[in-house]
Amino acid sequence: MDKKLTDSGAKAYQRSDTENRILPYYNWHRTLDRTLLMVDVDSIEWRIRNGEPIPVGVMEVTRVDNGKEVNPGYLQAIISRFEQRDFQAKAARKLAKMLNCKVHIVLFREDCTQFWVYNLSDKTGWTFYEPQEMERFLKSL
Numbered sequence: 771m772d773k774k775l776t777d778s779g780a781k782a783y784q785r786s787d788t789e790n791r792i793l794p795y796y797n798w799h800r801t802l803d804r805t806l807l808m809v810d811v812d813s814i815e816w817r818i819r820n821g822e823p824i825p826v827g828v829m830e831v832t833r834v835d836n837g838k839e840v841n842p843g844y845l846q847a848i849i850s851r852f853e854q855r856d857f858q859a860k861a862a863r864k865l866a867k868m869l870n871c872k873v874h875i876v877l878f879r880e881d882c883t884q885f886w887v888y889n890l891s892d893k894t895g896w897t898f899y900e901p902q903e904m905e906r907f908l909k910s911l
Contacts, residue, residue: 809861814869815911826911828866828873830858830890836880845896848877849888859890866891871911 792810799808815827832848834840852859852875859873866873872891878884885904886896899907 807857807861809858811862811865815871815908817911825869825871827871827908828862828869829876830862830873831876831878834877834879840877840879840884840886845877845886845888848875852890863891 796808796810799806811828812831813829814825815829816823817826818824830852834844838844852862862873872889875888875890877886877888877896882901885899885901887899887904887907888894888896897907
């Protein structure tokens with residue numbers, strides 16, 4: 771295939787905006803009967819092993835703005851939100867169990883200089899990571 775055609779074709783499909791394009795559907799869905807549940811999972815970490823993708827972690831990701839203090843109360847509020855609102859923690863745990871992996875909440879500083887990770891599967895405490903440590907954590911999954 772012609773490289774120029776491939777490059778220009780790829781550029782045609784690249785998006786430059788960061789708009790959450792499913793937000794209108796998500797908001798509409800929340801108005802429906804509460805027995806109809808839609809819970810998004812932020813990401814699934816995968817590793818390629820023997821040429822096959824293997825799920826190694828379900829990740830629920832949330833952000834803290836630069837300059838905002840992260841203290842025990844802030845971290846507890848995140849856990850409470852995941853456990854009590856929209857069944858998010860319960861659904862993520864169920865998915866992780868089906869995939870035979872763990873689910874984690876990842877709180878990241880807006881500029882990706884600090885990370886806090888909570889093991890939602892085992893309900894174990896928050897661990898703080900700097901960027902290189904976070905990379906090691908992800909590789910360890």
